[in-house]
Amino acid sequence: MLRLDLANVLFERIGPKGIDWPSALAAHARRLEAARDALWQRKSNPAEFLGWIDVPEDTETLRRVLRFREAQAWVEDLVVLGIGGSALGAQAVAAALGKGPVRLHFVDNVEPEPILELLRKLEPSKTLVNVISKSGSTAETMAAFLAFRRWLEDRLGPEWKRHVVVTTDPVKGILRPYAQAEGLPAFEVPPAVGGRFSVTCPVGTLPLAFAGVDLDNLLAGARKSNEQAGAALEHNLPAQTALLHHLFSQKGHHIVVFMPYSTRLRYLPDWFVQLHDESLGKMHDRAGQEVRTGTTAVRAIGTTDQHAQVQLFREGPYDKLINFVRLLSPSEDLEIPAVRGLEALDYLFGKSFFELLDAEAKATAHALAKAGQPNYTLTLDKLDAYHLGWLLQHLMWQTAFLGELWNINAFDQPGVELGKEYTYALMGRRGWEVLAQELRAEGVE
């Protein structure tokens, strides 16, 4: 189960900053129901970018992915060339559930030193490169592809083609025709699925198949979230968490801290940050009015960040809503042993590490509540593919619901374009000479 613990956002627990949940839910019932119905109605229209709702139903594509993985038994290292939505989902799930034996590497930056370090340690004949780009035009990914393709060809000759697999849009961009011309295997990012919503399609499943993740259960968990997202409000978890975010943003809580109590979930906040920030940080609403929506997602990991950020969360401004994620049981546990001479630590003797982790999570949440800092907790029975799939899809639904509540398009990202265009101009790309001149006049060279 994925459950919502609301105690620390309620008026009774945190005082004037809190909410009266039953009446808040009742007051917003019609709006939330309208949002739910609108999302389900619009999903068949590809222009709405709601294709991620149906992807977990597509077990046929998953079978193709798994067959491809089985046919590549020789792979020891898988290098993912992708950025943003084309890397963060697989990275988060692989860190949480990856079993090996294939080692995964994510190249999501263009800093030369780490790329060289990776190239120096890889054995080309045992390496498969998965270039992932929906648009097929992202400069970072394309630069990495040019480098890895050359590296493979220099070392393997014509054999390099066995070492590349492409994941891209079925028609758009330059990677699709290139894959066809070179005879490279290729998988699809469905046109109606945006990068940050693509973890359950081959963008995520192909690398995760090599990481040994139980993908049938990952998709089954995502389908469970779909079931909830279509349900009546009292069972509709994403509608409820979206309402919490909406209510607290109205109260001036413009920061959302996403804090799982798990090192295995250490990359999940990175995935959430892109999902939340790119989807909800918008200048205009659907009617074209300037609205400037959004709350800023902040990454944190428990218990680690108790010793770095919780001071601020507790005593700093009342501008945050903290979303904890807590596991209810460990996959395995370790006893903390008693040691003679260290009796000052006897409160730990014989307890387990999980007990300590759990106590710290509860203690921190309550200490924040005592300071009037609103926080809620999503609990997962355990960390497995089913629950993680459920949580990922839940967070995508939450984002979609918030987009509806704020009447914005949660599925585009116009704000990132100008920086890309300036980059083209600075790199001397053909066709961008005028912009390059403008930049020079503005002192940017």
Ligand SMILES: O=P(O)(O)OC[C@H]1O[C@H](O)[C@H](O)[C@@H](O)[C@@H]1O
């Ligand atoms: O998959 P790609 O087309 O290469 O896009 C990769 C990423 O880059 C863009 O700049 C967008 O802001 C992201 O939403 C996207 O996930």
